[in-house]
Amino acid sequence: MTYRIAVIAGDGVGPEVTAQARKAMHAAAQRFGFAVDETEYDLGGRRYLDTGEVLPDSVLEELRGHDALLVGAVGTPAVPPGVLERGLLLKVRFSFDQYVNLRPVKLYPGVPSPIAGLTPERCDIVMVRENTEGLYVGAGGAVYTGTPGEVAVQESLNTRMGVERVIRDAFARARSRRGRLTLCHKTNVLNHAGALWQRTFDEVAAEMPDVETDYVHVDAMCLYLVTQPERFDVVVTDNLFGDIITDLGAAVQGGLGLAASGNLNPSGAHPSMFEPVHGSAPDIAGRGWANPAAAVLSAAMCLAHLGEDDAAQALEGAVAAVLPTLGAMAGDGMGYSTDEIGDRIAAAVADVSPTAPASAPAAEQR
Numbered sequence: 326m327t328y329r330i331a332v333i334a335g336d337g338v339g340p341e342v343t344a345q346a347r348k349a350m351h352a353a354a355q356r357f358g359f360a361v362d363e364t365e366y367d368l369g370g371r372r373y374l375d376t377g378e379v380l381p382d383s384v385l386e387e388l389r390g391h392d393a394l395l396v397g398a399v400g401t402p403a404v405p406p407g408v409l410e411r412g413l414l415l416k417v418r419f420s421f422d423q424y425v426n427l428r429p430v431k432l433y434p435g436v437p438s439p440i441a442g443l444t445p446e447r448c449d450i451v452m453v454r455e456n457t458e459g460l461y462v463g464a465g466g467a468v469y470t471g472t473p474g475e476v477a478v479q480e481s482l483n484t485r486m487g488v489e490r491v492i493r494d495a496f497a498r499a500r501s502r503r504g505r506l507t508l509c510h511k512t513n514v515l516n517h518a519g520a521l522w523q524r525t526f527d528e529v530a531a532e533m534p535d536v537e538t539d540y541v542h543v544d545a546m547c548l549y550l551v552t553q554p555e556r557f558d559v560v561v562t563d564n565l566f567g568d569i570i571t572d573l574g575a576a577v578q579g580g581l582g583l584a585a586s587g588n589l590n591p592s593g594a595h596p597s598m599f600e601p602v603h604g605s606a607p608d609i610a611g612r613g614w615a616n617p618a619a620a621v622l623s624a625a626m627c628l629a630h631l632g633e634d635d636a637a638q639a640l641e642g643a644v645a646a647v648l649p650t651l652g653a654m655a656g657d658g659m660g661y662s663t664d665e666i667g668d669r670i671a672a673a674v675a676d677v678s679p680t681a682p683a684s685a686p687a688a689e690q691r
Contacts, residue, residue, distance in 0.1 A: 327360040328631055331391040331596070335369040337605025338615035338663070339397025345617035345667025346395060346624040349643065352674040353628065353636035364391070368413060370401030370605075379412030385420055389595065393627050396600035397620065401607055411463070418456055421595035423588035424487065425494050426454035426567060427626065428602065430554070430574035430584075435649025438579055440551060447555040448578060451502065453495040454567025456588055458487045459518075461564045483518045483563070488525045494591055495561035496529055499536050505558035506530075507539040509546045509566055522563065546570050550577055575602055582616035582655045583648070585623040587630060599627040613662030616655045618644050621670055643673035 332347070334340035347363065354361050366384065373379055388394060394417065399409045417423070432438055432448035464480040492508075499506040508526045512519030523540070530538045539556075541549060543566045549556050550573050562570065575584035584602035601619030609615060625640035647669050652660035659666065 327362050328393065329391045330361055330363050330627070331388050331394045332363050332365045333368050333394060333396045333399070334365065335397040335399040335605060336371060336401045337398060337607040337610040339369070339399065339605050341397075341610070341613070341663045342601060342615050342617040342620035343395065343397035345663060345670065346620040348667050348671040349621045349640050349674050350395075350624050350628065350636075352671040353633070353639050356639065356675055357633065357636045359633060359636070369399035370404045370409060373404055373408060373412075374401070379409060380416050385416070388417070389421070391596050392631060393596050394598040395624060395627060396598060398601065398603060398605040400605040415461060417598055418588050421590055421598070422457065423590050423595070423597055424455065424457045425491055425587075425589040425591055426452075426456040426564075427587040427589055428452040428454065428567075428571040428574070428584065429622075429626075430550075430571065430578050432578045433583075433645045433648055436579040436583065436654065438577060440554075440577055443554070443577070450554065450557045450574065451498055451559045452567060452571050452574060453491060453498060453559060453561045454571065455487060455491040455561075455563050456567075457564075458483055459564030481515075481518055481563075481565070483521055485521065485525065488522055489529065492522075492526055492529050492561055495559055496533050496536055499559040500533070503558040504535060505537045505539070507541055507557055507560045509541055509543050509560050509562035509570065511543050511566070512540075513542065518563070526561075543570065547573055550574055571602065580616075580654045581619065583618050583622070585619050585626055587623065587626040589630065597627075597630055599623040599630075609656070612657070613664060614656045614659070615663045616651075616659065617663055617667050617670070618648060618654075621667075639674050639676075640670075643670045646673050 334343040350361050368380060399413060430450040430452060432443060432445045434445050460479055460481045462482045464482050465478040467477040469475045495506055510519050510522050512523050554577060575581045581603035586600055586602050588598040590597050601623050603619055606615060621640055621644050625637045629637035647666060652658045
């Protein structure tokens with residue numbers, strides 16, 4: 326089996342961590358008997374500054390022909406906020422109907438957490454974030470811009486179809502795990518959207534009595550993630566709330582350098598996109614200080630989505646084995662460079678000595 330993967334390494338540390346994810350994927354491919362055919366796409370801040378292009382429609386159509394997209398990180402201080410987020414990442418999510426944003430919050434053994442006394446068995450959560458609706462649709466507008474009377478309106482759009490399909494996805498994931506699902510919203514204030522989410526959640530729950538259900542307001546979720554993360558198994562929430570609470574979850578699990586994500590089209594009608602949660606960190610680019618764990622774990626999610634479960638587990642297991650050997654989870658205190666950590670992870674994936682070389686073959690340039 327050969328999988329066509331579009332690689333968007335991006336900016337800053339993006340190319341550095343993506344290179345390590347590719348090493349791990351190719352080590353898994355060799356061990357488990359499949360192939361990865363990569364095409365690199367020069368998309369991100371650098372291309373925008375050079376050409377004024379973010380994501381041309383012709384390139385979007387090329388991406389559509391792949392089995393999955395692997396993204397590093399995009400962004401540079403020279404590009405205004407929102408240009409790349411809306412023109413690249415959100416455009417891909419909306420165009421490919423990637424309506425599930427999946428973000429695990431998992432503390433691995435030997436990884437320090439800022440939560441004193443937190444143990445891995447108390448922190449193993451899957452966040453299911455609705456990914457194509459809510460405030461991120463961009464509905465609204467502004468008048469009297471730049472004057473003291475400026476008015477800005479940003480509307481949250483929620484459809485029954487969009488809410489129900491992500492809730493059903495979350496129920497299925499809860500069934501495959503520990504059988505507990507929590508709805509996170511703000512129904513006491515956001516009475517229109519909140520009522521739609523709660524009513525839909527309750528109706529689907531009635532079809533699946535084997536799943537234990539719960540509800541928390543998003544502000545309470547921020548508290549419980551710190552004080553009682555063991556309360557949660559699978560959490561389903563809307564676009565904005567999911568964006569916020571998963572970054573808090575990343576801190577709880579040891580930092581953004583360990584946080585992976587997938588933007589999924591569960592039907593397989595369009596490719597899904599996998600990327601670490603962290604940004605491009607231009608201040609440390611080129612120093613070898615970026616932890617590639619999140620990029621490798623995102624690649625593991627990619628392989629799982631493609632049906633290569635054994636390979637996905639090998640990648641996650643390799644990351645879990647290497648992380649406790651680091652002096653820190655990021656920066657020069659890690660004790661190894663980004664590339665060296667990638668080599669050690671790939672060697673563990675291949676089940677060979679950690680000193681063995683591991684490198685991904687060159688990809689076609691686009």
